[in-house]
Amino acid sequence: MPRIVIENLRNLSIHSEDTNRKVIEIIHENGTDWMHACGKKGRCTTCKMIVVRGMENLSPETERELFYRSQNQLRSNERLSCQSQLLKDELIIRVADVNKFPHIDYTR
Template sequence: MPKIVIKNLFDKTISAPKGEKSVLKIMQEDFQDWMHACGGKGRCTSCKMIVVEGMQNLSEVNEFENRYKEKGALNANERLACQSILEEGEITIEVPDRNKLPHLTYSY
């Protein structure tokens, strides 16, 4: 079964269904708080995640993400959690510093 590891949340590990839901939706269903200002519609970059490992296990970059890449708002190692679908395997991600929520404790 696919899984998500959030490195700077003390290696929080979440089991995920294969290729069915966005990374954001999987985290929400596991009661993991993650910034998402536009409600998961790909209209902002507040749900940005840094992909440390497993980029190849995510769906292809879509039109919303390409728009932000072209504007310099998404780096090569970043994806929008609301637009990325975990198709197989495992991903290891981090919360970017600017998107950290004040009520959570991060490991770094």
């Protein structure tokens, strides 16, 4: 069963029975806030996630992610959670500092 761990949310562990689902959908369905300003359409980078481990468990980069990467708006260890699908196993991520909500208490 695929699993997402969000390190700087006290190692929050989210399990999903479904594969091939967008990471942001899995996170939101768990009741966890995750920023997204463009309505999950890949038109901004507010939903970016820092991938600590498990990049190989995600779908290939989309055209939108490649565009932002070419503009230096995504680093090699970052993906857009609205574009990335969790295909299998485990994904360990962090919320980027620039995308943190003020009402959530993040850990280091």
